[in-house]
Amino acid sequence: METKGIVSSSSIDGEARLLISADAILIETDSRALSLSYADIIELKLLDYAVAVATNSDSFTLSHLGYDTEPFYEKAFAAYNAKVLESLFVSGTPLLETKGNYAYSEQGVSRSGAAVIQLYERCLVILPANLDARRIPLCFTTNIEAADYRIIYTLDNGDSYSISKIGYDFEP
Numbered sequence: 001m002e003t004k005g006i007v008s009s010s011s012i013d014g015e016a017r018l019l020i021s022a023d024a025i026l027i028e029t030d031s032r033a034l035s036l037s038y039a040d041i042i043e044l045k046l047l048d049y050a051v052a053v054a055t056n057s058d059s060f061t062l063s064h065l066g067y068d069t070e071p072f073y074e075k076a077f078a079a080y081n082a083k084v085l086e087s088l089f090v091s092g093t094p095l096l097e098t099k100g101n102y103a104y105s106e107q108g109v110s111r112s113g114a115a116v117i118q119l120y121e122r123c124l125v126i127l128p129a130n131l132d133a134r135r136i137p138l139c140f141t142t143n144i145e146a147a148d149y150r151i152i153y154t155l156d157n158g159d160s161y162s163i164s165k166i167g168y169d170f171e172p
Contacts, residue, residue: 001075003068009060038083043130046073088135094118100166106159
């Protein structure tokens with residue numbers, strides 16, 4: 001997807017041409033071009049009328065996209081997730097894909113938020129718009145509990161993953 005807008009950051013400012021590729025978000029102004037590799041992106045956010053992209057080195061606000069704001073975010077998020085799936089060695093078509101909330105606790109560290117959730121034959125994948133993505137191999141799952149519109153996966157090492165607010169996809 002290609003669109004025009006205004007970029008604001010400490011390294012590049014002004015009117016820009018924005019392009020979503022398979023590997024990066026490309027930003028081109030009259031005087032400079034910049035590539036934001038998905039590997040360097042910490043978080044994507046859809047703000048009121050802008051898309052925020054955080055990297056290790058800078059934060060970028062992409063605004064004045066008009067009617068392209070939400071489609072640009074959705075396409076960037078989908079491309080980001082494609083790279084995340086590739087890095088997690090997940091391939092094939094999911095048996096079920098939905099959106100909802102996640103929460104997990106791994107070795108005393110807890111995370112939560114909203115994400116795309118995909119169920120594959122051998123794993124459950126949580127794909128938020130940040131670095132919290134997880135691939136949960138089903139072969140290490142010792143317990144699956146469904147209660148209060150939440151599904152809790154417990155692994156043999158004690159880590160637990162909770163999925164909620166998935167609407168009509170709860171039963172399947």
